[in-house]
Amino acid sequence: MKNKIIFLLIVVVLFNGLNNSRELNDIAIVSSIAIDLDEEDNYIASAQVLNTKKTGGLSSGGSSSDGAIINVYSNKAESIQEAIRNMVDESPKKLYLAHMKLLILSEKVAKNNDILDTLDFFIRDNEGSNKFILAIAKDCSPKDLISQLTPIQTMPSQNIISSITITNKYEGISSDNRFSDNLKIMLEEGIEPVFVSLSLSGDIEEGKSEDSLKQTSPASNIKIDDLAYFKSGKMIGYLNQNDNMVYNLMENKINNAIIRVGQNEERIVAEIIKSSCKMTPKLENSKLCVDIKVDLECNITEIGQSKNLNNKENINDANEKIKDEVKKYISKYIYDCQHVYKSDIIGFGNLFYKHLNKEYKKIKEEFEKKYFPNIQVNIDVNSKLPDEGGIKKI
Amino acid sequence: MINSSNESLEESNQKIYGTGIAMLIANLLFAPFFGFGTYMIYQESANDSYIAVIIGIILSILPLTMLLFINKYSESKSIIDLNVNLFGKIFGNVLNVVLNLTYFFCAVIVFYNISNFFSLNYLQDTQKIYIDILILLAISYGASKNSAVISRMSQIIFFINIIFFFVCQIGIFKEYQIDRIYPILQNGINPVIKSSLKYFICLSFPIFLVTIIPNYEIHKDSKNNLKISIFYFLMQLCVLAIVFSTIIIMGEKTLIMFRYPEYEALKTFSLFEIIERIEDTLSLQFLFSMFVFMVMCLHFIIRSLKKVFKKNQSENLFPLILCFLILIISKYSFKNVTESFDSIIPLILRIIFIGIFIPMLITFAGLLIKNIIKKVSIKKA
Known part of the structure; x- marks a missing residue:
């Protein structure tokens, strides 16, 4: 018994908390990181660190003298790891990335460097989270984006995440893919990734000050912008407006989206409440074809004065128009991908790789240039409107 | 009277129930799965x-x-006695030495795997030697106990593992994408056959560790074999479920990118979007099984050594000596993770095949022939 107690005491003394222990007071919780390049192609990493003194103080009556809700540290180095680690020169605490919610890359980084090469640190870092959202700073500096204070959500990065999620959920235009999902897409054969982009408007310097939050409209606004598309690991550009929605529709990531058919008094506005898209690759007379079947469930949310939905014929007519409109959107999106963007963000290559693997392997080398632009698609859209709504006529 | 009843109670406590042995086998089966088995x-x-x-x-x-x-x-003999009984002192002991050396090698490999995983994912800043000593202390303590205690410990671990297994599957369910199993057999059937053989060798042979427990230490029950078979296949199905869910979460390319893909798949765990990032806790299920495996390996070797050094005063030190040897060998044999994994992995299968499969096959054949001869002689008589 004595021996056991002595043994336990030795263990308790020698291995007390091990060397890995870290006190909460000694770590700086990073909520977002921005990566940019300088003129000499060095990485500029900026980290938005939560001011725990302030956030803790909010519930326990903290005063404004505690400083801003966030602090932004910035550093420059030849690698991202060095740039982030060297921030301890300025910050009194070591940066802790496990709660990082957002990673923003500048256009320059996305266009000049291979995306996997840039993200290598975040793939390897096992302390960090893989559930953050990767975004591109459109026409603005990523550091400015993470330095802005936001009015509705206390944490600025949480504010941006909520905006991205909400636009994806209710407009169907942004992508709330997490890093782990993006990584899978980046590594997959025959598919190119897209990332959400963020733009900044208004007085950027004023937006960094807490005074801007005291006004009814904030000095600066962060907007969820068009999706940025990539090709061979580098960013090429941004999708056009409706293509954002169709991208999500074809990826089965739409919860809600608005479709308008006609104008003014002829208009019919429908809200997609449920959608599913299935793509089937096939070979027709040795030509590559893809059957696209889209099923929609919509609600009519607004109609023009000259329209009425009193009888079944009119409802069917409206339904046909919605179908045609969606079909038009999809056709345009596919044409744009094949001829304008010239990037397989739809994942046609991936479809053939997965389902017609032997045939794909034969044409793999030439697929992108020779076959992808000429893939024929058969689009079949089915939409379902409720037979009768709550309001017959206004 | 009271004394004799206490003795029988004590004796029955020292015996293992059929379920206990079945759960022990299930745990042993699960041990080489993580880090080596599935990686291969x-x-x-x-x-x-x-x-x-x-x-x-x-x-x-x-x-x-x-x-x-x-x-x-x-006939209520442990594998060590059985080999000597079947093949005589010289050949029987050769088989026993081969078996012991192979299990010692397996223990070193599994220990290296546990310590490596701890150091990579749990305690990055802690010196590896601290982690190694802590793990080995627990293992040596476990190995110093008798088979009934080890079996009880393995039962507790089995239940923890099964609970963790179901919690994991519920938490990662929404990340499933069946589409990720495509393309099917893109490189033909040969790689699949090769890896099925690897699975067969790597994941099936640890179960022979229980042959060290003689039958008189197990409660007699006609359903013992049925229980062992049920738990054996139940655990195999769990392994299949984990492999399948890892594939449909990670996808083809990311699957081969990570050293511990199951651990990476657990990073997607989310229960009601409240409980997240608990992959470290959930992956303990793999480590617990490895712990049972190591304890059993040492138990196997200790029982064999006790046959050689009968009633030796220093037999209590066997677990500590073995653990010390494991520590030294793993420290000086494997210097670099990537190099070690790549150099050891092709070796493991050969060593397990030569060191466990062949001796067990010889024992099996010897026993079979002995039985046939016995039956023929009875018939003749």
């Missing part, structure tokens, strides 16, 4: 690995049959 399979057959596992499960009926046969006809 994924590297060979990527997203077709689940097919390899299915074939491997079918093949693994053979070791189970061998185990049940050896248990049935071992």
